[in-house]
Amino acid sequence: MAGSRLETVGSIFTRTRDLIRAGVLKEKPLWFDIYNAFPPLRDPVFRRPRLRYGKAKSPTQDIFYHEDQIRAKFYSAYGSGPKAFDLFNPNFKSTCERFVEKYIELQKLGETDEEKLFVEAGKALLAEGVILRRLEKARTEGSQVSRKSEPMGVESQTALEENPPLKEVPQPQHLEAPGEESKGLSPP
Amino acid sequence: MASGAVLPRLLGAGVRAAPRGRAAPRGRTLGSAAAAAAPEPERDSDLSARILSEPLKHSDFFNVKELFSVRSLFNARVHLGHKAGCRHRFMEPYIFGSRLGQDIIDLEQTATHLQLALNFTAHVAYRGGIILFVSRARQFSHLIENTARSCGEYAHTRYFKGGLLTNAPLLLGPQVRLPDLIIFLHTLNNVFEPHVAVRDAAKMNIPTVGIVDTNCNPCLITYPVPGNDDSPPAVQLFCRLFQTAVTRAKEKRRQLEALYRLQGAPGPRPANPAASPGAQAGLGLGVAP
Numbered sequence: 453m454a455g456s457r458l459e460t461v462g463s464i465f466t467r468t469r470d471l472i473r474a475g476v477l478k479e480k481p482l483w484f485d486i487y488n489a490f491p492p493l494r495d496p497v498f499r500r501p502r503l504r505y506g507k508a509k510s511p512t513q514d515i516f517y518h519e520d521q522i523r524a525k526f527y528s529a530y531g532s533g534p535k536a537f538d539l540f541n542p543n544f545k546s547t548c549e550r551f552v553e554k555y556i557e558l559q560k561l562g563e564t565d566e567e568k569l570f571v572e573a574g575k576a577l578l579a580e581g582v583i584l585r586r587l588e589k590a591r592t593e594g595s596q597v598s599r600k601s602e603p604m605g606v607e608s609q610t611a612l613e614e615n616p617p618l619k620e621v622p623q624p625q626h627l628e629a630p631g632e633e634s635k636g637l638s639p640p
Numbered sequence: 641m642a643s644g645a646v647l648p649r650l651l652g653a654g655v656r657a658a659p660r661g662r663a664a665p666r667g668r669t670l671g672s673a674a675a676a677a678a679p680e681p682e683r684d685s686d687l688s689a690r691i692l693s694e695p696l697k698h699s700d701f702f703n704v705k706e707l708f709s710v711r712s713l714f715n716a717r718v719h720l721g722h723k724a725g726c727r728h729r730f731m732e733p734y735i736f737g738s739r740l741g742q743d744i745i746d747l748e749q750t751a752t753h754l755q756l757a758l759n760f761t762a763h764v765a766y767r768g769g770i771i772l773f774v775s776r777a778r779q780f781s782h783l784i785e786n787t788a789r790s791c792g793e794y795a796h797t798r799y800f801k802g803g804l805l806t807n808a809p810l811l812l813g814p815q816v817r818l819p820d821l822i823i824f825l826h827t828l829n830n831v832f833e834p835h836v837a838v839r840d841a842a843k844m845n846i847p848t849v850g851i852v853d854t855n856c857n858p859c860l861i862t863y864p865v866p867g868n869d870d871s872p873p874a875v876q877l878f879c880r881l882f883q884t885a886v887t888r889a890k891e892k893r894r895q896l897e898a899l900y901r902l903q904g905a906p907g908p909r910p911a912n913p914a915a916s917p918g919a920q921a922g923l924g925l926g927v928a929p
Contacts, residue, residue, distance in 0.1 A: 457806070459842035459860060468845050482820045483847045486763040487862075489696040492756060496842070496862045501729050510727070515737040515744060542715065 454478075460498040465491075519552045525570060526551050530584045547584070551577055687900045694896070695766060702766075702888050704758035707881055710747045713754075716877040718867040719745045721854035731854045734866035743854045745866050757849045757863040758885045761821060764847075765793075765889035769820030772796060773882075774837050776829040780875050784825055787879040791886040794819070796837075800829075805840040823882060824850035826869050827861065851878055 454476045456467040465487050471477035472484075504510070526533075526548050533547030545553075555573040563569050574584055695701040713719065721727075721735065721743030736746035765771060773788045773795040775781065781797040788795035796804075801811065808816050822841045827850045829835050834857055841848045842860045850861040851869045858864035868874040 455845055457843040459839055464842060464845045464847060464862065481845065482767050482769045483760075483764060485692070485696060486760055486767075487847065490756060490759055490763070492863050493753065496848075496860055496864075498842070499730065499859045501857065504729070510729070510732055512724070512727070512732055512735050512743070513737045515739040 463496045465495075519556070522552050522555050523548055525566075529570075529586060531587050534583060534585070547577075547582060550580075550582070551584075683904055687904055691893075691896055691900060692767060695763060695892075700755070700759060702759065702762040702885065702892060704762060704881075704885055704888075705755055707758065707884055708751070708754065708877070710751050712877070713747050713750060713867070716873040717871045718750060718874045718877065719747050720868045720871065720874075721745050726855040728855050728857055730858055731852065731856065731866065734852075734858075735854060745854065745868070750865060750867050753863065753865045754867075754881070757865050758881060760847070760863055761823065761849060761882060762885045762889035764821045765791075765886040766893045767820075768893070770794065770817060771886060772819035772822045773825060774800070774822055774835065775825040776800070776835060777826045777869070777875075778830075779872070780825065780879075783876065783879055787883050791883045792890070793886060800836050802836075805837065805844050805846070818844060819846060822846055822848045824848060824861065825875060825878060827852055827856040827858075851875075 454471060456471060458467065461467065465484075468477065468481060468484060472480060530547075533551075535547050537546055538544050551573055554576045555569055558569050558572050558576070563572070577584060719736070721731075724738050724741050724743055727735070727743055731743075734746055734749050736744045738744065761771065771788075771791075771793040773784050773793065775784050775795075775797050777797075784797050785795045804811055805818060808818055822837060824835065824838065827835055827838060832855070838848065838850070838857075838860050847862040848860070849863045850856075850858070850865065851867050852858040852861065852864045853867070853869045856869075858866070865878075867878070
């Protein structure tokens with residue numbers, strides 16, 4: 453039986469159709485009529501993947517919502533919140549989610565000041581019985597550097613403290629970090 | 641295809657050994673034996689032509705649209721792609737966006753592609769085509785083999801030897817019938833390169849259906865379905881969908897053959913009461929848009 457093995461030339465359909473038209477391929481393959489009746493959305497033609505050069509970026513957009521700003525403020529102030537995340541439940545609402553809902557409700561009522569809204573939403577959650585503990589130190593961009601070095605271990609603390617010229621800004625947070633680690637370890 | 645129906649399936653380990661034969665022709669007596677013999681082959685070929693051409697006239701003859709919904713795809717986590725760094729350039733049209741670095745696949749597009757793919761699979765199964773499920777993910781190897789066995793088709797989830805498709809007469813035997821459709825549940829192999837069977841199927845002019853994740857190349861796959869191929873719920877959903885589509889198509893074929901046989905030769909063969917209402921319902925289901 454004749455065939456064409458040139459997978460880089462056209463699609464299987466165009467090759468088979470042309471072979472049939474030329475009379476080389478005597479029998480129509482089983483899938484030919486089905487493909488004719490229901491063609492795919494894109495012809496399965498070979499394309500060579502080319503790299504992007506220079507400043508060309510892929511057109512895929514980031515997905516952000518307006519609530520993300522509220523969530524960012526919540527996480528920087530309170531961390532993850534008191535309740536653990538249960539991802540098995542599809543309708544699960546975390547503390548942050550409830551906070552965001554309260555925030556939006558209050559915003560719809562007419563409030564405009566962000567600080568006030570934040571505080572009012574916190575108070576509304578407290579009224580429902582959710583206690584929000586503020587973080588010991590404010591979470592900022594700079595502290596992410598010290599956060600990455602935390603898992604290095606307690607024994608390397610001295611090595612870190614001996615490098616004051618490298619990290620000057622996070623230095624006071626550095627010294628607090630081992631303190632917070634021990635605080636985190638003692639309760640459980 | 642008449643010759644395809646007669647050749648026994650030699651691929652695989654004897655899941656389907658019996659050739660699809662037709663019952664001995666019986667028909668109305670037209671007064672003489674010679675006259676009775678002549679119209680029989682015409683009617684048979686006419687019937688088989690009708691059986692083959694009838695489903696192609698409807699846009700969704702096997703009603704595969706009802707098997708899934710965008711909500712069911714979402715619940716099975718089909719929309720979750722890999723991180724943005726793993727993204728393949730040709731998957732960008734199918735990606736809805738990137739949430740905090742993780743690509744999210746556009747489920748509206750997935751739904752249309754999946755409907756086309758299931759429809760094609762069902763039509764191939766309806767015509768008695770051989771379907772081969774291919775995957776190289778060891779986590780789902782057992783599930784895929786069971787899926788293939790349950791719908792009476794074939795699976796290859798082990799190491800794919802070099803010339804299996806391109807040098808089949810040597811590796812498998814002289815008169816081997818190659819698959820008419822290859823379904824890839826994982827397009828990549830264990831070293832994250834495109835599976836050899838994708839290129840080989842394109843070489844051997846075998847249409848392919850494939851679940852393409854955000855790090856896969858969808859170019860050579862005839863009917864790509866953009867979706868998650870790593871989460872167990874997603875792979876289980878896809879296995880279930882393909883199995884249902886194939887089983888439905890084969891059932892419909894049996895029903896229609898019985899129906900046309902009844903309509904074509906109402907004489908000696910007793911009418912099967914169980915077959916005709918089912919077949920009528922099946923035909924009605926296919927005709928309604």
